[in-house]
Amino acid sequence: MSKLFELDRYWIRRKFLTLFGASFHVYAPDDQLLAFTRQKAFKLKEDIRVFEDEAKQVPLLTVQARQIVDFSAAYDMVDAVDGVKVGATRRKGWSSFLRDAWEVLDADDLPVASVVEDSHGMALVRRFVSNLVPQRFEVKDTNGRSIATFKQRFNPFIHKLDVTIHDRNAVDPRAIFGTAVLISAIEGRQS
Amino acid sequence: MQIRARCACGHLWYVAQDLAGGLTNCPRCGKATQVDGLRDPLWRVLQGAAALGWVVVVVLLYANTGPLGALLGGAALAAILGLIYLMM
Numbered sequence: 001m002s003k004l005f006e007l008d009r010y011w012i013r014r015k016f017l018t019l020f021g022a023s024f025h026v027y028a029p030d031d032q033l034l035a036f037t038r039q040k041a042f043k044l045k046e047d048i049r050v051f052e053d054e055a056k057q058v059p060l061l062t063v064q065a066r067q068i069v070d071f072s073a074a075y076d077m078v079d080a081v082d083g084v085k086v087g088a089t090r091r092k093g094w095s096s097f098l099r100d101a102w103e104v105l106d107a108d109d110l111p112v113a114s115v116v117e118d119s120h121g122m123a124l125v126r127r128f129v130s131n132l133v134p135q136r137f138e139v140k141d142t143n144g145r146s147i148a149t150f151k152q153r154f155n156p157f158i159h160k161l162d163v164t165i166h167d168r169n170a171v172d173p174r175a176i177f178g179t180a181v182l183i184s185a186i187e188g189r190q191s
Numbered sequence: 192m193q194i195r196a197r198c199a200c201g202h203l204w205y206v207a208q209d210l211a212g213g214l215t216n217c218p219r220c221g222k223a224t225q226v227d228g229l230r231d232p233l234w235r236v237l238q239g240a241a242a243l244g245w246v247v248v249v250v251l252l253y254a255n256t257g258p259l260g261a262l263l264g265g266a267a268l269a270a271i272l273g274l275i276y277l278m279m
């Protein structure tokens with residue numbers, strides 16, 4: 001398994017390329033490049049392929065939307081090495097309207113964790129006052145125990161998301177990573 | 192309602208409709224398999240609109256430029272639609 005999925009901390013940088021979509025670099029805390037992905041600009045159905053480096057030689061993970069338009073959008077995550085689905089992430093429709101909320105599902109589509117924006121107050125400030133306020137997401141298991149945190153760094157130009165995993169055994173780290181990349185892709189596009 | 196999934200290993204089975212258009216692991220070989228995605232409403236509308244648009248354009252070309260224009264125009268439009276399809 002890639003080193004990326006064995007680390008408790010890494011960060012994702014989303015870089016905008018206005019014509020050709022966006023690219024993501026994933027770094028270890030010591031800034032070593034762990035993974036690279038480029039989001040296609042003209043794809044109607046979200047399809048994110050993560051590789052070990054920019055040469056795209058070693059595929060790591062695929063994140064693929066189920067539908068083109070789906071209010072509760074669901075994305076399946078497949079380990080590109082063995083071709084096995086490791087889980088999915090689903091955006092919680094109406095409850096995401098004022099405060100972003102996602103659900104992490106296991107390979108059998110059963111919920112294993114929730115990913116929720118830190119507070120209603122901050123979420124409202126981001127939506128109606130300034131989206132420069134960095135986002136923070138708490139990942140909790142079905143018992144409400146915190147298992148990871150996604151924290152956006154303040155940067156008006158480049159979306160940077162710090163991922164910290166507190167409990168690696170609670171949810172497949174590949175599913176946590178896929179969810180973090182998706183949030184970077186989707187939330188980053190909104191800001 | 193259940194929706195069909197067919198794996199490259201030949202196994203055919205049915206999964207919950209929530210998985211339509213998505214991926215699920217094959218119960219026989221364990222590999223991720225594409226589930227039929229015909230439920231997607233926008234996809235259906237786009238397919239219908241593309242087919243209808245193609246027919247209208249070909250008919251108009253035939254009426255205005257004759258069979259050769261209809262053939263060339265129809266082929267060109269089909270190629271453009273094919274390109275758009277590939278982008279999805």
Ligand SMILES: [Zn+2]
Pocket residue numbers: 198199200201202217218219220221222
């Ligand atoms: Zn199979």
